[in-house]
Amino acid sequence: MNVSDVVVILCDGCRTMTFHPDGLCLYCGCENQLKVYGWEPATCFDTLSSVWSRVSDIAIAQQQLVCITFINCCII
Numbered sequence: 001m002n003v004s005d006v007v008v009i010l011c012d013g014c015r016t017m018t019f020h021p022d023g024l025c026l027y028c029g030c031e032n033q034l035k036v037y038g039w040e041p042a043t044c045f046d047t048l049s050s051v052w053s054r055v056s057d058i059a060i061a062q063q064q065l066v067c068i069t070f071i072n073c074c075i076i
Helices: 003-011
Strands: 016-019 026-032 033-038 045-050 054-062 064-073
Touching: 016 054, 026 054
Parallel strands: none
Antiparallel strands: 016 026, 026 033, 033 045, 054 064
16 A cells, blocks of 8 residues: 555545655645544544545645635635
């Protein structure tokens, strides 16, 4: 089983994902959740509940994880 199979199984509704810059994990923005996955073995390290409903992008800047969502024309 590879990481893409695990994300599909464990993170239904995944809208965006990005890798840690050093390849340590995979961040997956799902409906109302952020999940952190590892591989070899494929594992879900953490699940964080959130108030967003439609995360549109995830990025890492200056060692901080930034998630972007929007409602109609407002960026949150």
